[in-house]
Amino acid sequence: MAKAKVTFQDIDTTVNVPAGTRVIEISEKVGSGIIYGCREGDCGTCMMQVVEGWNNLTEPSVLEEKILKENMAGRHNRLACQAQVLGDIAVKPA
Amino acid sequence: MNSRDDLTTPGKAVEVAPGVHWIGAMDPDLRTFDIILKTANGTTYNSYLVRGDDGVAVIDTVKAGFQGEFFARLESVADYSEIRTIVLNHLEPDHSGALPELMRRAPQASLYISKRATSMLKALLKPNQGGFEYQRADTGDRIELGGRTLRFLHTPFLHWPDTQCTYLEEEGVLFSGDIFGCHYCDSRLFNDRAGDFRFSFDYYYAHIMRPFKSHVREALALIGPLKLNLVAPAHGPVLRDRPRRYVNRYRELSAPSIDAEMGEDERSFLIFYMSSYGNTARMAESVADGAESVAGVRISLYDLEGGEVEPFADLIEEADALAFGSPTINGDAVKPVWDLLSSLTVIDLRGKVGAAFGSYGWSGEAVSMVEDRLRGLKLRVPVQGKRIKLVPTEDELEECRSFGRQVAQALVGEGGASRVFDMADLG
Numbered sequence: 001m002a003k004a005k006v007t008f009q010d011i012d013t014t015v016n017v018p019a020g021t022r023v024i025e026i027s028e029k030v031g032s033g034i035i036y037g038c039r040e041g042d043c044g045t046c047m048m049q050v051v052e053g054w055n056n057l058t059e060p061s062v063l064e065e066k067i068l069k070e071n072m073a074g075r076h077n078r079l080a081c082q083a084q085v086l087g088d089i090a091v092k093p094a
Numbered sequence: 095m096n097s098r099d100d101l102t103t104p105g106k107a108v109e110v111a112p113g114v115h116w117i118g119a120m121d122p123d124l125r126t127f128d129i130i131l132k133t134a135n136g137t138t139y140n141s142y143l144v145r146g147d148d149g150v151a152v153i154d155t156v157k158a159g160f161q162g163e164f165f166a167r168l169e170s171v172a173d174y175s176e177i178r179t180i181v182l183n184h185l186e187p188d189h190s191g192a193l194p195e196l197m198r199r200a201p202q203a204s205l206y207i208s209k210r211a212t213s214m215l216k217a218l219l220k221p222n223q224g225g226f227e228y229q230r231a232d233t234g235d236r237i238e239l240g241g242r243t244l245r246f247l248h249t250p251f252l253h254w255p256d257t258q259c260t261y262l263e264e265e266g267v268l269f270s271g272d273i274f275g276c277h278y279c280d281s282r283l284f285n286d287r288a289g290d291f292r293f294s295f296d297y298y299y300a301h302i303m304r305p306f307k308s309h310v311r312e313a314l315a316l317i318g319p320l321k322l323n324l325v326a327p328a329h330g331p332v333l334r335d336r337p338r339r340y341v342n343r344y345r346e347l348s349a350p351s352i353d354a355e356m357g358e359d360e361r362s363f364l365i366f367y368m369s370s371y372g373n374t375a376r377m378a379e380s381v382a383d384g385a386e387s388v389a390g391v392r393i394s395l396y397d398l399e400g401g402e403v404e405p406f407a408d409l410i411e412e413a414d415a416l417a418f419g420s421p422t423i424n425g426d427a428v429k430p431v432w433d434l435l436s437s438l439t440v441i442d443l444r445g446k447v448g449a450a451f452g453s454y455g456w457s458g459e460a461v462s463m464v465e466d467r468l469r470g471l472k473l474r475v476p477v478q479g480k481r482i483k484l485v486p487t488e489d490e491l492e493e494c495r496s497f498g499r500q501v502a503q504a505l506v507g508e509g510g511a512s513r514v515f516d517m518a519d520l521g
C-alpha cells in the first residue's frame with residue numbers, strides 16, 4: 001500500500017503511514033498538541049494548520065467545509081479527525 | 095432572598111446609569127445551576143435596556159420561565175416598537191430564553207451576537223424555526239443609538255466560546271455578561287447595598303472562568319483601558335461602587351501564584367504516585383531522578399496518600415508536565431489517582447505534558463488507563479508509559495530514570511533529533 005510521511009511540527013515527529021489514514025489516528029499516538037472533541041467532524045476542536053502538502057489530503061466533505069467556515073478557519077486549516085492522508089504532509093495545531 | 099430595601103418591585107425597571115435600566119429577573123429559589131454550581135441564595139438574570147435618541151437597545155434577556163417578569167419591566171420603560179437593537183453577550187439559555195418571544199414582539203430589531211455564535215444560534219433556536227436575522231460582532235464594532243454608542247469586545251470562552259462584552263462608550267458602562275457575575279439574588283441590586291457576595295463572586299470565578307484563565311487575561315487586556323463607571327454583569331449585583339475593584343480581583347485570580355519561585359526559563363514537572371508495597375514509589379523516585387538530570391526542569395514529587403485533591407489541583411494548574419504513578423489494583427488505577435484526575439475540569443490543561451507509570455502484578459491495566467485519561471484531558475502524552483512487574487530491579491529502575499528523562503526532554507523540546515516512527519510500531 002502507498003505510504004506517506006506525516007510530520008507533526010509541534011513535537012518534531014514524523015510518522016510513516018499507509019495512505020488513507022486519518023490524521024487523528026496518528027496524532028494521538030505520538031502526542032501532538034492537536035486536540036479533539038467530538039471526533040466526528042462536528043465541533044471544530046481538532047482544527048489543524050497544514051503547513052506543507054495541502055493537496056496531499058482528501059478533499060473536505062461538505063460537512064467539514066461547513067464546520068471550517070463556522071469556526072472561521074484560515075486558508076490552510078483542516079479538521080484532523082476528518083482529513084485522510086494521501087501523500088506527505090506537515091501539520092501543527094491551529 | 096434579601097428583600098429589605100427592595101429595589102426590584104415587580105413590573106418596574108431600575109435605572110442603573112443615565113438612560114440605562116435593569117430589566118432582569120430574580121430567581122431566589124435556585125440552589126443548583128448548570129449541575130456544577132451551588133448557590134446559597136439563588137441568582138438573578140440581568141438584562142439591560144439602553145435608550146438613545148434614535149431608539150432602544152436590549153442587552154441580554156432572561157431564562158425561559160422568567161419572561162413575564164422581564165417583559166413587564168421592559169414595558170415600564172419602553173415600547174417594543176422602539177427597540178432597534180438586541181444584543182446577546184452569549185447564547186446560553188439563561189440569557190437567551192426570552193429571545194424568541196422578544197424577537198416576535200420587536201420584529202424590526204436587529205440581533206447582534208458574537209462572531210463565534212452563529213452555529214450555536216441555529217442549534218439553540220431549532221424549535222423556533224424561522225431562523226433569525228442577525229449581525230456578527232467583533233472587537234471594535236460599534237452600533238450608534240443616537241448620542242449613544244455600543245462597542246463590542248470579543249471575549250471568547252467567558253463563559254461560552256461565543257462570549258462577548260458590550261460597552262456603552264458615553265457612560266462608561268460595561269455589560270460584561272457572565273464575566274464579573276455571580277449567583278447571588280439580592281433585591282437591593284447594587285454592590286454597595288447588597289449582602290456580602292464576595293464568596294459568591296470568587297466561587298463563580300473558580301467554576302466558570304478559571305478553566306479559561308488565559309482567555310480571562312486576554313479579556314482583561316481589552317477591559318483594562320476602558321473608563322468604567324459601572325460594570326453590569328448578567329448575574330448578581332450590579333457593580334456601581336468602585337467597579338474597578340472587581341476587574342482587579344479577576345486580575346489577581348487569573349495571575350499565576352508561584353511564578354516567583356520558578357526561574358524564567360524553568361519548567362515545572364510534578365510527579366504524583368500512590369503505592370501499597372513501595373514498588374510504584376520506588377519507580378517514582380527514579381522517574382524523578384531521571385527527569386531532574388534535564389537542564390531547565392524543576393521536579394516535585396508527591397505521595398498522593400499525604401495530600402488532598404484541591405491543593406494538588408492548584409499545583410497542577412501552574413505546572414508544565416505531570417506524571418502519575420499507580421499500581422494496578424483489581425484491574426484499575428487506584429482511587430486517589432482518579433479522584434485527582436476527575437477534579438481537573440476547572441483547570442486549563444491543554445498542551446501540558448502528561449505521563450503514567452506503575453508497578454503491577456499480572457494484568458497491569460492502570461498505566462494505559464491513566465494515559466487515556468490524560469489524553470482525554472487534552473494533555474500531550476509524548477512518551478509511552480512505563481510498567482514494571484512487581485518489584486523493580488536495578489535495571490528496571492534505570493529504565494524508569496530514562497523514562498523520566500525522556501518526558502522531561504519532551505517538555506523542554508529536546509529529545510535529540512526529530513523522531514521518526516512507523517505507524518505499525520506505535521501500537
Ligand SMILES: Cc1cc2nc3c(=O)[nH]c(=O)nc-3n(C[C@H](O)[C@H](O)[C@H](O)COP(=O)(O)O)c2cc1C
Pocket residue numbers: 368369370371372373374375420421422423424425426453454455456457458459483484485
Ligand atoms: C488487592 C489487590 C489487587 C490487585 N489487583 C491487580 C490486578 O488486577 N492486576 C494487576 O496487574 N496487579 C494487581 N495487583 C498487584 C499489584 O499491582 C502489585 O502488587 C504492585 O506491585 C503493587 O505496587 P505498589 O507496591 O506500588 O502498590 C493487586 C494487588 C492487590 C493487593
Ligand code: FES
Pocket residue numbers: 035036037038039040041042043044045046047067079080081082
Ligand atoms: S474533533 Fe470535533 S470536529 Fe474534529
Ligand SMILES: [Fe+2]
Pocket residue numbers: 184186253254272
Ligand atoms: Fe453562561
Ligand SMILES: [Fe+2]
Pocket residue numbers: 186188189272328329
Ligand atoms: Fe449566565
